[in-house]
Amino acid sequence: MKTPIGKWCLLLALGLGVAEAQTIIRSWTEENSVLGLGYPVPIPVDTPEPFDGFRSYNGLFTKHQSMAMNNAYVTGHVVGQTHYNRDIWAYVLSDADNTTQYGVKEGAMMINGGIHAREWQSPETLTQIITDFHDRSDDRSFYQYLLENTTIITIPVNNVDGFLQTQRYPTDNWLGDDITSPQFWPRDGRMRRKNMRDTDEDLSTREDHLNGVDLNRNNNPYWATSNSSSGDVRELRYHGPFVDSEPETQARLAAADLVDDDQMRVYTDVHSYSQVFFSELTFNQNRNTLQTRLLNDFTRHHQNLPGAKRYLDLPSQAGFGIGSTDEYFAVTYEIPSWTLEIEPSSAPAQGQPDTHPELPGFGADYGGFAINGHDGFILPESEIKRVRENLAESHMVIWYGQAGPPSITQLRVVDPATNAIVYDAEWDMGEDGQRTLHQVSYQDILSGKDYSLLIRFDKPMRWRNEAGEIAALPGQSTALDPIVRAELDGVDVDLNLSNHRWVNEKSSAWESYGFYQDDTAVVDFNIDPAVNAADTVELNWRLFTTDMVGQSLDADPQTAVTWAGGQWVNYEDSNGVDSINGGFDTTISFTVSNQAFGPAVAYPSSALYFDPGRGGEGFNIEVLDGNQVLMQWYTFDDAGQAQWFLSANQIAATNAYFFPEVLQASGGVFGPDFDPEAVELLPAGSVEMIFLPPEPFVTANDGTLLSFRGHMKYTYPDGRKFRTSIQQIAAADGIVSLSEIDDIELPPPALTGGSLIGSWFDPTRGGEGFHLQQTINGNAVILWYSYGLDGGQDWFIGSGGTVTETNGNVNIVFDEVYQARGGVFGADFNPNDVQLFLWGSIELNLQCTSGTFAFNALDADYGSGTYNVVPITRPAANTLVCEQ
Numbered sequence: 001m002k003t004p005i006g007k008w009c010l011l012l013a014l015g016l017g018v019a020e021a022q023t024i025i026r027s028w029t030e031e032n033s034v035l036g037l038g039y040p041v042p043i044p045v046d047t048p049e050p051f052d053g054f055r056s057y058n059g060l061f062t063k064h065q066s067m068a069m070n071n072a073y074v075t076g077h078v079v080g081q082t083h084y085n086r087d088i089w090a091y092v093l094s095d096a097d098n099t100t101q102y103g104v105k106e107g108a109m110m111i112n113g114g115i116h117a118r119e120w121q122s123p124e125t126l127t128q129i130i131t132d133f134h135d136r137s138d139d140r141s142f143y144q145y146l147l148e149n150t151t152i153i154t155i156p157v158n159n160v161d162g163f164l165q166t167q168r169y170p171t172d173n174w175l176g177d178d179i180t181s182p183q184f185w186p187r188d189g190r191m192r193r194k195n196m197r198d199t200d201e202d203l204s205t206r207e208d209h210l211n212g213v214d215l216n217r218n219n220n221p222y223w224a225t226s227n228s229s230s231g232d233v234r235e236l237r238y239h240g241p242f243v244d245s246e247p248e249t250q251a252r253l254a255a256a257d258l259v260d261d262d263q264m265r266v267y268t269d270v271h272s273y274s275q276v277f278f279s280e281l282t283f284n285q286n287r288n289t290l291q292t293r294l295l296n297d298f299t300r301h302h303q304n305l306p307g308a309k310r311y312l313d314l315p316s317q318a319g320f321g322i323g324s325t326d327e328y329f330a331v332t333y334e335i336p337s338w339t340l341e342i343e344p345s346s347a348p349a350q351g352q353p354d355t356h357p358e359l360p361g362f363g364a365d366y367g368g369f370a371i372n373g374h375d376g377f378i379l380p381e382s383e384i385k386r387v388r389e390n391l392a393e394s395h396m397v398i399w400y401g402q403a404g405p406p407s408i409t410q411l412r413v414v415d416p417a418t419n420a421i422v423y424d425a426e427w428d429m430g431e432d433g434q435r436t437l438h439q440v441s442y443q444d445i446l447s448g449k450d451y452s453l454l455i456r457f458d459k460p461m462r463w464r465n466e467a468g469e470i471a472a473l474p475g476q477s478t479a480l481d482p483i484v485r486a487e488l489d490g491v492d493v494d495l496n497l498s499n500h501r502w503v504n505e506k507s508s509a510w511e512s513y514g515f516y517q518d519d520t521a522v523v524d525f526n527i528d529p530a531v532n533a534a535d536t537v538e539l540n541w542r543l544f545t546t547d548m549v550g551q552s553l554d555a556d557p558q559t560a561v562t563w564a565g566g567q568w569v570n571y572e573d574s575n576g577v578d579s580i581n582g583g584f585d586t587t588i589s590f591t592v593s594n595q596a597f598g599p600a601v602a603y604p605s606s607a608l609y610f611d612p613g614r615g616g617e618g619f620n621i622e623v624l625d626g627n628q629v630l631m632q633w634y635t636f637d638d639a640g641q642a643q644w645f646l647s648a649n650q651i652a653a654t655n656a657y658f659f660p661e662v663l664q665a666s667g668g669v670f671g672p673d674f675d676p677e678a679v680e681l682l683p684a685g686s687v688e689m690i691f692l693p694p695e696p697f698v699t700a701n702d703g704t705l706l707s708f709r710g711h712m713k714y715t716y717p718d719g720r721k722f723r724t725s726i727q728q729i730a731a732a733d734g735i736v737s738l739s740e741i742d743d744i745e746l747p748p749p750a751l752t753g754g755s756l757i758g759s760w761f762d763p764t765r766g767g768e769g770f771h772l773q774q775t776i777n778g779n780a781v782i783l784w785y786s787y788g789l790d791g792g793q794d795w796f797i798g799s800g801g802t803v804t805e806t807n808g809n810v811n812i813v814f815d816e817v818y819q820a821r822g823g824v825f826g827a828d829f830n831p832n833d834v835q836l837f838l839w840g841s842i843e844l845n846l847q848c849t850s851g852t853f854a855f856n857a858l859d860a861d862y863g864s865g866t867y868n869v870v871p872i873t874r875p876a877a878n879t880l881v882c883e884q
Contacts, residue, residue, distance in 0.1 A: 080251025103429030117162025222321030300475025552582030679767030
């Protein structure tokens with residue numbers, strides 16, 4: 001605890017007679033005595049699991065270690081040793097990288113516990129925080145957002161030696177032998193506050209029970225500058241022989257060094273008791289304002305939880321201090337920083353107002369006697385579950401706020417009649433920390449037509465109550481629907497908005513959340529036809545909302561918001577000026593027409609696609625029955641080796657394919673040593689393909705097919721993106737668009753090369769396979785997705801295959817099959833780096849539902865072999881089919 005306790009000395013003196021002045025050890029009891037509580041004296045239990053009581057240090061430590069070993073988001077670090085050479089552990093709650101899902105360097109939150117040994121509520125609270133993150137790390141909402149977009153440093157027990165001493169003597173205290181001296185206060189044993197410098201662990205030793213250092217007086221920048229700390233080694237608030245003298249202090253500094261200085265955004269030191277915040281003011285008024293907002297968010301939230309406990313902010317005077325830890329972080333990092341004093345409340349200090357006049361104070365808050373101020377350090381076992389759970393939950397609110405103000409990452413217009421993507425605008429992060437707005441109009445946006453507007457944000461934006469309904473976060477009063485406006489020449493346009501909703505489902509459709517539940521809002525609109533006096537007009541959009549804690553939008557997402565100098569940086573208001581308040585986002589505009597131009601939308605065909613500027617890699621897209629689409633992507637890794645990805649999903653838009661989970665295979669090996677049980681499919685990001693209206697493609701026999709072009713966006717697992725343009729390489733024999741199939745008279749079934757288009761595999765070799773395609777010029781193409789001799793992915797490609805159709809069999813020979821090397825995955829791909837190496841040959845003999853696949857490699861290590869294969873997929877909208 002941070003405040004003086006002179007009144008408690010008086011309470012003790014009044015409660016003891018002179019005959020008892022020689023007492024050395026005195027025990028807490030449930031009875032009405034000098035150290036009587038009025039409720040059972042808590043005894044720590046040696047268990048790792050939470051219950052209605054206090055756990056031993058060993059129990060807490062076992063819980064911490066178990067979570068660190070079983071959750072990739074929880075990592076333990078030994079940051080120092082105590083005087084007794086016990087490890088001091090910090091636990092970092094975060095993912096493996098140092099950036100958010102949106103490409104910005106993560107902000108860090110730090111919380112310290114157990115600095116004063118007797119304050120058992122503190123380690124329990126921090127353990128509950130870690131537990132909540134462990135239990136909810138895959139909630140796709142509040143907790144997973146914080147884990148993947150911030151770094152949270154926790155020290156559950158800073159003063160390990162002292163904490164063990166208090167638990168070694170859970171009922172016993174050392175009392176001095178002079179009732180007129182503050183040293184008469186219960187000090188060692190259960191009431192030890194300081195660390196164990198120059199102190200043994202035997203309570204009966206008289207000479208050293210007042211020794212130790214108050215770790216909350218041992219810190220820069222105000223060390224030894226206040227009468228609230230002491231240079232007397234026997235005093236309760238002894239500040240140590242020099243600043244940062246204690247190993248526990250050094251360990252806390254080492255924990256802060258687990259992140260870069262510019263990442264730190266908020267610090268909390270958890271103590272008991274008084275039910276207040278002792279926040280640190282500095283001469284930076286913006287920092288002070290933001291700190292006050294955070295503490296108000298905490299207080300309002302906490303008052304709306306069971307117990308309805310109110311926490312009051314008691315800020316310090318800028319430029320002065322007592323050597324506490326929160327002062328160090330406030331001044332050094334220019335971040336919001338405070339000491340949190342857990343309940344119960346306390347009586348007012350002399351000359352000070354009562355911070356909680358509605359409560360009796362001390363243990364009396366729970367029906368205790370409150371005859372000794374020190375009983376406030378001993379929370380009843382019946383209360384600790386509520387206290388640790390509620391405090392852990394309210395800390396999430398603070399960290400959510402300090403993760404950063406919200407910004408719009410994407411705006412998309414959809415035609416709900418066809419589920420076609422009409423317009424798409426998205427901010428992409430560049431290596432220079434600046435975002436670029438990528439925007440494409442795929443169709444004309446018409447006035448008077450019904451559309452849906454999707455707005456995606458860079459954090460989960462809304463809270464859901466126990467019924468799963470959108471509601472204000474407890475303690476907040478927030479408009480739940482975003483403000484959506486459009487202007488023409490500065491005048492609002494009637495949008496006829498309806499059906500506002502937040503998206504809580506991850507689906508194959510366009511109406512899906514991004515990374516986290518409720519990070520996406522959708523509203524239907526219909527632009528008033530009266531805006532179109534001309535053929536086309538440019539509408540400027542004005543968008544506004546707040547996040548769960550009332551932070552307004554960053555009005556200009558081009559510059560990513562970060563923290564520096566004690567405030568948000570690049571956080572623009574509605575006028576485009578840096579602020580701490582945000583405003584309307586007016587960065588997006590698009591054209592609205594009063595008549596449609598160009599061809600109608602159509603479903604993209606099954607085909608091979610590539611970017612003409614990225615020759616050497618490409619995609620196979622197969623539209624399948626059951627409204628499914630399969631994607632296979634042959635490309636390279638960062639080292640120039642071949643790699644491939646695959647994904648399948650429901651078709652959810654007329655002109656787009658969404659693959660929210662792209663998979664990468666590992667564990668295979670080429671040839672006879674291949675073990676399908678060793679193959680593992682791992683998530684490798686996501687892909688979106690959105691297509692422009694099709695263009696006519698004239699075939700060699702004067703037929704006309706539809707040819708498709710579009711755009712591909714790949715999103716890495718860490719949120720980075722790269723984009724390419726795609727178009728058909730060639731038209732496949734017999735394949736048409738789904739939009740055309742109903743208008744075509746199909747030929748009778750026949751076994752031809754065109755009827756065998758699709759993906760095939762050997763059922764005994766699940767985890768590899770090949771895609772076969774016959775083009776309209778009669779040649780065949782094969783893409784074989786396999787592995788290298790020593791493991792790792794590989795793919796082999798052949799084109800110009802000769803097709804020979806005989807009764808009951810189709811023979812396809814690829815005399816030249818190649819391996820590819822040299823390309824680099826992603827934005828740095830250069831087609832000039834790609835090298836093709838002649839690998840060997842492949843011969844296929846296929847029937848409608850079975851066949852053989854024979855290969856003959858030039859390299860003897862690959863050798864030759866024959867596999868029995870069956871089809872996996874058959875594209876829909878193929879006019880050529882064989883007998884099943």
